[in-house]
Amino acid sequence: MTASPAPSFSELGVCSALCEACERLHYRQPTPIQCAAIPAALEGQDIIGLAQTGSGKTAAFALPILQSLLEAPRPFMALVLSPTRELAFQIAEQFQALGEGVGVRVATLVGGMDMMAQAVALAKRPHVLVGTPGRVVDHLTTTKGFSLRNVQVLVLDEADRLLNMDFEAELDKILSLLPSQDRRRTYLYSATMTSQVAKLQRASLRPKHTVKVEVSPKYATVDTLAQHYLFVPDKYKDCYLTYLIEEFVRQSSCLVFVDTQHNAQRLTLLLRNLGYPAVCIHGGMSQPKRLGALAKFRSGERRVLVATDVASRGLDIPLVDVVINYDIPAHGKDYIHRVGRTARAGRTGRAVNLVSQYDVEVFQRVEQLIGQRLERFPGAEPDAVLTLMERVSEAARLAAQEMREEHRQKRGKSGGGDAGRPRHRRRKGA
Known part of the structure; x- marks a missing residue:
């Protein structure tokens, strides 16, 4: 029996203006999550959507929202909450691209950006607000005239991560200020x-008006992803990372995941000192610097991105060829999201995990979760790797020196020219 062809966006109930936008953006056929969610959303149902990263879920909620905007006879507002700033910007960009022909106004509310500029955007009565919970609460507290009383659609994207990042208090506050469940x-x-x-x-x-759609097996990695491990002594991890970068970086783009902001900064400087074009992204960076690093990596200007888990979910970074886990994540689900940055949309990809003597138990839990025994990465023999030791040690020494100097400069600024300015504590996750 031959499988029936996938429906078109028009057959899902999407209006002609938005179908034209999909065609313009080369969305040729709806993905499984879009096929399952869009018709129910257009019928006015609430949606619980469970899907892998990279499955097309942003368009699955953006298209029904934009169609509601076209049909709304009264002031319309949708609120989309995201766990990270980068994902918020990406969602906003997709709304603007899909809604270009229907006059949608989108505002993005995230930390690290100017509050006044965001307040001006709010005064223009946007149709769609995309933001992180902390910054949305900031504006509810301080921006005169801003409220959520006109919100007709609420989207909680990456809901499990919103909660893992301790946004529960902010979410409770936002939910308490929204129209009741039966009015949105x-x-x-x-x-x-x-x-x-x-x-x-x-x-x-709403319990009686909720549709659950699930289009992928739980805790799965895609078949087009080649996954490997390397057992390495912890004190030689920098050497093994350098060996892998040397192996891949000339033909491939590499995304290196680490657990801490300090390691992200240190390894980026180390790789630069060795001559590799590396940038980093982590939660301690200003928003313009984070966006700048992502732009350089996306464009191919830099072929290595060193990142904390701020880059593990939702970000559309095309053509990541290799993911290297310098640190094995403590939670298996985080592993799935990390390696999901490669082998997207049917393409092939590779993941290599550096497993030290301290990571064995955690790594075995990852294998158990995904139901796979990973193969050892071919090559990377100790004798060959350790020939890099002298160069890597010198690059690490210079990186440590640069970080100390940067810390001294920051401390000098905070104790000097800014001493008379009022200080405002940044909200978590904003």
């Missing part, structure tokens, strides 16, 4: 259905 629609999208997400579902969705 809610779309909750998550990679996994945890007990916290189930609790959020009960607090935000």
